[in-house]
Amino acid sequence: MKFFALFIYRPVATILLSVAITLCGILGFRMLPVAPLPQVDFPVIMVSASLPGASPETMASSVATPLERSLGRIAGVSEMTSSSSLGSTRIILQFDFDRDINGAARDVQAAINAAQSLLPSGMPSRPTYRKANPSDAPIMILTLTSDTYSQGELYDFASTQLAPTISQIDGVGDVDVEAAHCPPYASG
Structure with a gap:
């Protein structure tokens, strides 16, 4: 009860404290960052491979499947999707949010190197990867x-x-x- 008595017997101090708290609130509110969406870094890596003239079925079975097996062994992969079209395959790897994208990129490069011997010899170039943030x-x-x-x-x-x-x-x-x-x- 003595705590509240201080505010009753000292009205000027009470008003000054209220004004100070209000000013701090207004200043704090104005300093809040404003963004339409929060900044989220999605650890996503896209792997692309091409074999000119190959059908989507051939791309899926002889290129995408060996790459998927090798990439599936990487720690921290939360989702892997692939699509194959005429002469090209794209595999999208999404990693756990706490996974460092640069470390994941090194692991992806190692997985591509490991799968290289299982890929068709007629490929004009090795599969490539790139880090991507959809936002x-x-x-x-x-x-x-x-x-x-x-x-x-x-x-x-x-x-x-x-x-x-x-x-x-x-x-x-x-x-x-x-x-x-x-x-x-x-x-x-």
Whole structure:
């Protein structure tokens, strides 16, 4: 009861305390971050492989299945989906939220290397992977042009050397190499 008596017998102190608490509340409210959606980093990695001219069934059985077996052994995979179309396969791996995406990327590369001997020998290139965050938008677009190299050579350089190098940079969520007339871009 003595605690409440202080507020009754000291009305000026009570008003000043109320004003101070209200001001702290207003300042605190104005300092709260405002975003339409919370920033959530989804640890997602996409693996792509191509075999020109192969049917979707062939891609599923001879390319996707060995990769899925190898990728399925990675710790922390919460979901794995794959789709095969004419000449290409895409496998999407979603990891547990507490899994470091860079460590997961190293494990994916090791799994791709382990499955390499089980893949068809006619594949023009090894399967590739890229880190992706579905909520990210591109923040940088790179365009390659050359007077000495053809568009095909530039595309090969971008997809085999430039994209894997950029995707290993800390903070890069996704690197996408588009057709020869479209630029490769990085988001993250």
